Amino acid sequence: MLDAEPWNSILDAVAAALLVVAALLTLAAAIGLVRFPDPLSRLHAATKPQILGLILVVIAIALGARSATVLLLLVPVVVFQLLTAPISAHMVGRAGYRNGDFDPDSLLVDELAPDVDAARGTELPGGSWTDERAVADPGDDDAGPSKGPGAGS
Amino acid sequence: MTTVLYLIAGVIAAAAVLIVLLRLITGPTLIDRLIASDVMLTTLILVIGAEMVISGHTRSIPLMVVLAATAILGSVAVARFITRAGGDQSGPIAGEDDDARR
Amino acid sequence: MTESSRAARARITIRQQLPLLAALVVLWMLLWGSITPLTIVTGVVIALAVTRAFYLPAVELSGRFDPFWFAVFVGRVLVEMAVASFQVALLAIGPRSRHRSALVKVDLTTRSDFILTGTALAVSLVPGSVVVEVDRASTVLYVHTLSVRTEAEVEKARAHVLGLERDLLRAWGSRAEWEAVRS
Structure with missing residues (x-):
């Protein structure tokens, strides 16, 4: 069995280094938030790089506590963020x-705009969507085969 | 050694929060503020976790779990509100919301 | 709604929600951090209550599940997430280049809601790409991609999304759909 003392300090140092990397990812997210030109680009800089940071912090916590149970308790944190972000x-x-x-x-390319225009052209010949909707609601239900189970029978 | 690393991480995180605060204040659009507050909340979760490592306890784990689970609510609610209030509401498909409601 | 269709829906619900119920119970036990009879029983009760109170349309699973390829899929998404996180970070702190973004339309081959959701989730999880709009009826994703310079990179982004879908189909897709993209 190795001497416990150096191992403890190595684990602590690794945990601290992981915290620094997580902090750097947060800083990069913040800088991207300020420097990217439009809101949709800023969205990319935000939150998602920080999920990696969160995973690193979770590992750091488990290393600091030296406990697998703590890691298990922290799994929901990562799962929630992975599913909700x-x-x-x-x-x-x-x-x-x-x-x-x-x-x-x-x-560079916007392949959504033509489809939005096409949908607008067919769905609402002049007039806003909400106005049209009140009139065309029963018809809308029939339009398009639904793939949901139990529907349409 | 570790104390120095803790300090570096703390200073970097503080700088990041200040920069995000700048975007939160200047906007210019509601979407920008929404994204910035999202980053703030994720940073808060990270800092709570980092504090546990530094102080060597695990008592804040429930707080992290609750924050991670509820972080989505605010941004989704505001995003829906923005889309309804000011946005062009037509999607590329008809009856999209009927499907969602079913 | 007629009586027979309601009966059909109830039958689908109980059988097809079993994976969801199991996942909820496991989550409940993780939240408590213990596996005792008490947490299992309360977990089952709460899972049933939650699925009753917040009714969701039953997810149509294909009935085919390959754990190995699913693990490969999850691993691939996690690795891509880690790599792309640093790429986006470098892009943020790097010199202000003339990078532009693109809104790419990706027509998925699958017709399954489940595969569509899984692919959209994976695409949105990797930094640098986010699903902006979904056309559920024809399973089309509109993906906003950061830092695109040329048409070739647009095609690369499209191929990347299709590759994720292919990996997911290999793990979860119905036999027919997996055969269709196998080539």
């Missing part, structure tokens, strides 16, 4: 695109 990123990105909170010139 893409959803919030999608929601924010969708809101940003629909509000036009981006610089069209910064896009």
Whole structure:
């Protein structure tokens, strides 16, 4: 059995180094948040690099406590973030695109715009979507075969 | 050695929070503020975790779990609000929201 | 809704929600950090209550599941996430280059909601790409990609999304859909 003392300090140093890397990722996210040109680009700099930081911090906590149980307790933290961060990123990105909170010139290609225009052209010949919806609601239910189970029977 | 690393991490994190605060204040759009507050919240979770490593305890784990689980609520609620309030509401497909409601 | 369709939905619910229920119970035990009869029983009760109270349409699983290829998929996403995190970080602190973004339309081959959701989740998890819009009826993802300079890189982003879908189909997809993309 090795002497416990050097091992303890090595583990502590590794944990501290992981914290520094996580902090650097946070700093990069912050800098990206300030420097990227439009909201949709800033979205990329935010949150998602920090999930890696979160994983590093979780490992650091388990190393610091030297306990597998602590790691197990922290699994939900990572799982929650892995499952929810893409959803919030999608929601924010969708809101940003629909509000036009981006610089069209910064896009090399925009393959969504033609489809939005096409949908608009067929769905609402003049008039806003909400107005049209009140009239066309029963028709909308029939449009498009639904793939959900138990639907449409 | 480790104390120095802790200090470096703390200074970097503090600088990051100040920069994010700058974006939170200047905006200019609601989306920017939403993203910035999201980063703030994730940074808070990271700092709570880092504090546990530095102080050598594990009492804040429930706090991390709750924050990680509820962090999504704010941004999704605001994102939906923005889309409804100001945005162009037409998606590329018809009846998209009917599907979601079912 | 007719009585027969309601019965069909209830039957689908109980059988197909078993994986979800099991996952919820495991999560419950992880939250408590202990596996005792008490946490198992309360976990089952709460999982049933939650799935009753917040009803979701039953997820249509293909019935085929390959744990090995699923592990490969998860590993690939995690590695890509780590690499892309540092790439985006470098992009943020690096010199202000003339990088532009692109909104790429990716027409997925699958028709399954489950595969569509999984692919969208994986794409949005990797920094540098986020799903902005989803067309569920025709399973099309509109992906916003950071730092694209040429048309070739647009195609690379598209191929990347399709590659993720392919890996997920290998693990979870129905036999027919996996055969379709296998080539």
